[in-house]
Amino acid sequence: MNEKQRLESQQSNAVNPSDKKSAKDYSKYFERVITAPSLKEAKKRGKEEVKYHHDFSIPEKFRGMGEGRKFYIRTYGCQMNEHDTEVMSGIFMALGYEPTDRTEDANVILLNTCAIRENAENKVFGELGHLKALKMEKPDLLLGVCGCMSQEESVVNKILKMYQHVDMIFGTHNIHRLPYILHEAYMSKEMVVEVWSKEGDVIENLPKVRRGNIKAWVNIMYGCDKFCTYCIVPYTRGKERSRRPEEIIQEVRQLAAQGYKEITLLGQNVNAYGKDFEDMKYGLGDLMDELRKIDIPRIRFTTSHPRDFDDHLIEVLAKGGNLMDHIHLPVQSGSTEILKIMARKYTREQYLELVRKIKAAIPDVALTTDIIVGYPNETEEQFEETLSLYREVGFESAYTFIYSPREGTPAAKMEDNVPMEVKKARLQRLNDLVNELSAKALKQYEGQIVEVLVDGESKNNPDVLAGYTTKNKLVNFTGPKSAIGKIVKVKITEAKTWSLNGEMVEELEPAEVK
Ligand code: SAH
Ligand code: SF4
Numbered sequence: 001m002n003e004k005q006r007l008e009s010q011q012s013n014a015v016n017p018s019d020k021k022s023a024k025d026y027s028k029y030f031e032r033v034i035t036a037p038s039l040k041e042a043k044k045r046g047k048e049e050v051k052y053h054h055d056f057s058i059p060e061k062f063r064g065m066g067e068g069r070k071f072y073i074r075t076y077g078c079q080m081n082e083h084d085t086e087v088m089s090g091i092f093m094a095l096g097y098e099p100t101d102r103t104e105d106a107n108v109i110l111l112n113t114c115a116i117r118e119n120a121e122n123k124v125f126g127e128l129g130h131l132k133a134l135k136m137e138k139p140d141l142l143l144g145v146c147g148c149m150s151q152e153e154s155v156v157n158k159i160l161k162m163y164q165h166v167d168m169i170f171g172t173h174n175i176h177r178l179p180y181i182l183h184e185a186y187m188s189k190e191m192v193v194e195v196w197s198k199e200g201d202v203i204e205n206l207p208k209v210r211r212g213n214i215k216a217w218v219n220i221m222y223g224c225d226k227f228c229t230y231c232i233v234p235y236t237r238g239k240e241r242s243r244r245p246e247e248i249i250q251e252v253r254q255l256a257a258q259g260y261k262e263i264t265l266l267g268q269n270v271n272a273y274g275k276d277f278e279d280m281k282y283g284l285g286d287l288m289d290e291l292r293k294i295d296i297p298r299i300r301f302t303t304s305h306p307r308d309f310d311d312h313l314i315e316v317l318a319k320g321g322n323l324m325d326h327i328h329l330p331v332q333s334g335s336t337e338i339l340k341i342m343a344r345k346y347t348r349e350q351y352l353e354l355v356r357k358i359k360a361a362i363p364d365v366a367l368t369t370d371i372i373v374g375y376p377n378e379t380e381e382q383f384e385e386t387l388s389l390y391r392e393v394g395f396e397s398a399y400t401f402i403y404s405p406r407e408g409t410p411a412a413k414m415e416d417n418v419p420m421e422v423k424k425a426r427l428q429r430l431n432d433l434v435n436e437l438s439a440k441a442l443k444q445y446e447g448q449i450v451e452v453l454v455d456g457e458s459k460n461n462p463d464v465l466a467g468y469t470t471k472n473k474l475v476n477f478t479g480p481k482s483a484i485g486k487i488v489k490v491k492i493t494e495a496k497t498w499s500l501n502g503e504m505v506e507e508l509e510p511a512e513v514k
């Protein structure tokens with residue numbers, strides 16, 4: 001399908017004026033809408049094959065578009081969004097724009113948004129409110145909303161009605177269309193909306209401007225087919241599409257040659273990597289087994305889903321070397337009943353069995369997790385099962401959240417008898433446990449020497465350097481600025497709840513670098 005055909009087929013997702021609800025919501029604005037999102041469309045999973053494109057280019061007529069203009073992107077949400085921002089920055093630079101880190105100096109401002117919880121969305125609406133004054137002062141400023149929120153009808157609707165100073169809204173599948181969308185926004189007085197709900201393709205040769213030259217993100221797959229009942233991601237990111245291994249290997253090799261020290265492989269559920277290949281049986285374990293041979297000191301991946309975590313992957317991770325001894329393995333709940341209604345498709349026992357296998361193969365592994373408390377109708381006993389599982393696994397840290405209903409997901413329709421005060425109290429109890437075990441895990445490091453990849457100066461004190469250990473522990477330490485970007489040995493002098501303090505003892509020789 002070429003670009004034009006695709007756009008036409010995508011337009012079938014556009015608001016249909018004969019559909020009563022949409023007509024009511026959009027009638028006033030309909031002419032402005034090019035392609036609006038549809039969660040219903042986004043939910044469909046077809047059998048059509050993934051197509052890989054290598055033909056991205058900036059059309060001649062757009063090349064000078066950014067001359068004398070500056071862009072600013074604010075990123076919310078996960079690493080996937082961070083990386084999308086790097087791609088959009090690449091496109092802006094290819095169009096001749098310059099980056100700026102001040103909204104006041106920008107000619108284009110993009111908010112790359114996250115839809116995972118209500119408070120993530122509220123932050124964006126708050127920011128849109130603030131930016132109104134700037135837009136009034138500078139009418140030529142282009143203001144755009146992209147990322148996961150733009151995939152939701154209700155959000156697009158709200159922006160059309162209440163934030164008319166927004167010039168463009170485009171979706172997660174439309175990033176490569178940025179030059180066209182900008183052009184359209186400059187030409188049109190109306191709000192430009194281009195959100196494709198379905199996407200089967202992978203575009204390989206998009207430009208990227210990476211933030212920093214020490215660590216890099218590498219996408220290995222896009223989308224999610226798991227449809228956990230609380231989660232909006234399968235709707236905002238589309239179906240699972242894996243990049244071909246040779247493309248990933250080549251990208252990692254290039255990053256290694258450019259001197260990057262660490263790469264993080266990205267996907268919403270990296271363990272499903274390769275499941276969509278029709279011509280071969282090839283999974284995350286196979287990919288990691290090839291990547292570990294590349295001369296780059298550190299390789300990580302995120303995020304794992306316990307269900308697809310297979311024995312081959314464990315076997316490969318156990319080989320160590322540049323594969324880091326830290327696994328982030330979201331459990332969400334310790335109660336089999338809750339896991340069932342979350343559609344996580346594993347039980348408490350199966351999760352514990354997986355942990356047992358991982359620890360048997362990698363005895364010193366650090367495990368971290370994500371947990372949701374206050375799922376609809378979660379009982380005190382079920383919550384306590386989460387606490388007991390947390391202790392039993394001995395997680396070293398966790399991201400913890402109060403359940404947030406997401407419109408369009410099955411859980412949002414469930415009745416919920418758990419009052420917000422109870423949810424808040426549960427979160428507090430869980431966080432106390434998380435802090436206790438984090439402090440305990442860090443305490444063991446006192447007096448030890450660890451290897452730290454130095455990111456730069458510490459956020460709070462430029463005289464102190466900061467970096468991460470192989471197990472992803474933050475270390476603040478004293479040492480020369482020349483250590484930035486290197487892997488150094490640091491003696492830990494003091495453990496805090498969330499980080500370690502230390503003193504640099506020596507720089508590692510390249511041959512020693514792990
Ligand atoms: N793909 C990853 C998670 C992405 S979202 C995975 O499956 O592990 C990151 C975390 O946000 C999830 O692990 C979950 O703990 C949390 N989360 C997702 N939807 C949520 C919701 N509706 N309310 C509260 N937390 C949510
Ligand atoms: Fe959301 Fe579940 Fe997919 Fe993770 S695996 S992105 S929690 S649906």
Ligand code: F3S
Nearest residue numbers: 077078114115116148
């Ligand atoms: Fe948020 Fe989208 Fe990531 S919803 S967590 S930015 S995939």
